Amino acid sequence: MDVPATLSAAQLRQVELALAGLDEGQLRLELTGIDVTDGDTVVLHDEEGTDVAEIAEITVEHVDPPRDEITQLGSGQAPPLPTIAVVTGTATARRPLGHRDRADLRVVRGSARTPHAVLVTGTVPGPDDEGWQQHPGDAIVLDRGDSAALARAVTAVEAAGRRAVILPHTTDSDDENARIATQLVADDVSVWQTPAPASSGRVVLLTGLSGSGKSTISKLLVQRLAETDPRTTTLLDGDEVRQILSKGLGFSLHDRMLNVQRIGWVGALVARHGGIAVCAPIAPFEAMRVEMRRRVEEFGRFLLVHVSTPLEVCEERDRKGLYAKARAGEIPAFTGISDPYEIPPRPDLTIDASVVSPDDAVDRILAALSELDAR
Ligand SMILES: Nc1ncnc2c1ncn2[C@@H]1O[C@H](COP(=O)(O)OS(=O)(=O)O)[C@@H](OP(=O)(O)O)[C@H]1O
Numbered sequence: 577m578d579v580p581a582t583l584s585a586a587q588l589r590q591v592e593l594a595l596a597g598l599d600e601g602q603l604r605l606e607l608t609g610i611d612v613t614d615g616d617t618v619v620l621h622d623e624e625g626t627d628v629a630e631i632a633e634i635t636v637e638h639v640d641p642p643r644d645e646i647t648q649l650g651s652g653q654a655p656p657l658p659t660i661a662v663v664t665g666t667a668t669a670r671r672p673l674g675h676r677d678r679a680d681l682r683v684v685r686g687s688a689r690t691p692h693a694v695l696v697t698g699t700v701p702g703p704d705d706e707g708w709q710q711h712p713g714d715a716i717v718l719d720r721g722d723s724a725a726l727a728r729a730v731t732a733v734e735a736a737g738r739r740a741v742i743l744p745h746t747t748d749s750d751d752e753n754a755r756i757a758t759q760l761v762a763d764d765v766s767v768w769q770t771p772a773p774a775s776s777g778r779v780v781l782l783t784g785l786s787g788s789g790k791s792t793i794s795k796l797l798v799q800r801l802a803e804t805d806p807r808t809t810t811l812l813d814g815d816e817v818r819q820i821l822s823k824g825l826g827f828s829l830h831d832r833m834l835n836v837q838r839i840g841w842v843g844a845l846v847a848r849h850g851g852i853a854v855c856a857p858i859a860p861f862e863a864m865r866v867e868m869r870r871r872v873e874e875f876g877r878f879l880l881v882h883v884s885t886p887l888e889v890c891e892e893r894d895r896k897g898l899y900a901k902a903r904a905g906e907i908p909a910f911t912g913i914s915d916p917y918e919i920p921p922r923p924d925l926t927i928d929a930s931v932v933s934p935d936d937a938v939d940r941i942l943a944a945l946s947e948l949d950a951r
């Protein structure tokens with residue numbers, strides 16, 4: 577049976593490496609949310625829906641996500657965390673390599689083998705850099721999925737009078753990249769390290785019950801970032817998003833998933849362009865937070881802040897009178913009362929806004945962001 581599966585950008589690079597001949601085309605992929613068994617053919621397509629490759633005659637191992645770790649407030653059904661199918665098989669291209677963009681810049685199976693090459697990690701130096709004298713051969717440029725950065729790197733290599741060989745990368749380890757480059761491109765590869773500018777895009781997701789303090793803290797956070805951080809900051813507040821981006825959506829499981837997916841999509845776009853997105857929906861389910869992290873980490877870094885103000889405090893504040901209505905049965909499926917809130921099992925930061933002031937909460941988030949920047 578043909579089973580379709582959507583690949584993230586990182587997985588797409590893994591597939592491209594297999595198609596270029598790495599490990600004789602053998603591929604091991606972790607795929608979520610697909611129903612697949614031994615012997616099926618998995619048809620791999622990118623996020624735009626374009627078929628890229630297939631893995632035929634696969635073996636599958638199903639891995640259950642650790643649902644036991646999650647504590648739930650409120651009644652009702654939470655969506656299952658997507659099970660992971662670990663699929664192993666041989667990849668075959670359905671389209672030529674380089675389908676994504678700049679086809680001419682891609683590594684092509686077997687055509688790029690040279691006796692000696694240099695893998696430039698970090699920023700490609702200018703044509704006058706004396707490092708070029710010490711490193712003979714073609715220059716291997718790692719494609720991290722940003723086609724504008726890739727084009728700049730190739731231009732810099734060619735300006736230095738070298739041939740640029742493009743290699744999709746799967747890892748941040750220079751040793752591993754060098755091993756792959758040697759296997760695919762050259763008999764001998766030396767690594768030339770230059771400082772890499774950190775990918776600067778960030779998404780901060782504040783998740784918590786209605787009335788926990790997400791909006792108050794995120795507005796203050798955005799103000800402080802505007803004063804202190806050169807990056808542009810975008811606020812995607814739950815309430816405001818629902819008036820525009822998610823207008824017409826309600827609070828069913830399906831609508832909440834869609835709402836948070838849209839926020840994650842916009843947040844990832846902001847991060848991709850080097851900005852900071854501060855998002856403050858309730859985001860009550862672990863599955864949606866896991867998906868948002870996965871999407872954002874393709875391009876930047878993700879900080880999950882659980883605003884853990886207890887339900888009793890939120891209910892006592894009842895700023896909008898919604899808890900009283902929910903208790904009276906006038907609002908169905910209200911988070912924490914008649915609809916679940918899954919406490920994040922592994923947040924990057926937990927802030928109980930019944931004991932931490934908004935200013936202190938922002939200080940803690942800024943400190944966590946600085947730590948991310950330094951990593
Ligand atoms: N049934 C139900 N459950 C929870 N919340 C409800 C509901 N109906 C309306 N509201 C109001 O909508 C705000 C939550 O919207 P979100 O987009 O953040 O929710 S979600 O992430 O899609 O679950 C939330 O706003 P905040 O108080 O700012 O969190 C509520 O005021």
Ligand SMILES: Nc1ncnc2c1ncn2[C@@H]1O[C@H](COP(=O)(O)OP(=O)(O)O)[C@@H](O)[C@H]1O
Binds near residue numbers: 788856
């Ligand atoms: N330490 C605190 N942090 C954030 N909000 C607080 C804090 N102490 C009291 N509040 C009040 O709690 C309410 C939280 O509402 P809001 O920020 O809209 O929460 P949410 O966006 O999570 O629904 C506001 O009225 C706010 O003034």
